Amino acid sequence: MVQLVTAHNRARHKLALEHMHRERKAIFVDQLKWQVPCDGEFERDQFDDAAAEYLIVADPVTGAHQGSMRLLRTDRPHILGSLFAGLCEEDVPTGPDIREITRLCLSRRLPAAERRLVFHRLVTALVEYALLSDITAYTAVTSMHWLSQTLAMGWRCIPLGLPQTVDGDMVCAMMIHIEPDTIQLLREAGCYQPSDLRLGDQEMAAAA
Secondary structure: OEEEEOOOOHHHHHHHHHHHHHHHHHHHHHHOOOOOOEEOOEEOOOOOOOOOEEEEEEOOOOOOEEEEEEEEEOOOOOHHHHHOHHHOOOOOOOOOOEEEEEEEEEOOOOOHHHHHHHHHHHHHHHHHHHHHHOOOEEEEEEEHHHHHHHHOOOOEEEEOOOOEEEOOEEEEEEEEEOOOOHHHHHHHOOOOOOOOOEEOOEEOOOOO
């Protein structure tokens, strides 16, 4: 099951959020050596505010974090617009119907095959949430490794500019278009994984 955590239900998912922020620190700060803010054992930055939304996969028995993504509105401060606008050849895409995908985090405790399933479950939930919420596109700043994987998902994805070196890593900005047939495109690419997406306390499904 993928849980959508927002300002409206955040208090009920405090433990899941703590597990997520702790794993983010373990991966992004301790392992990858990102120079990003930390709050003790948690990785949090200025974009982890009340408007941030999270898609979280947790172990149904232990509650342990298995994978997550953070979604940011693009009509307010977000990573691409605030920190990496130079990655876009034209204006940064923004608007109430566009979200930014950030902080994709997959638990290193899981075997590789299970991590991939969690990743596909999150991607499916990402599309389902968009179709249910009138979101037409996602943007993201990504490394070339993740760009190749993202392009292989089958959905319509375009680079927003040429790759550039940032802090020793080759990165680029991209935009993923969400349309009525995107779920089917995931299926055809072998990347669809049932998410049992929960928006608040309701299970939702947009897959046809």
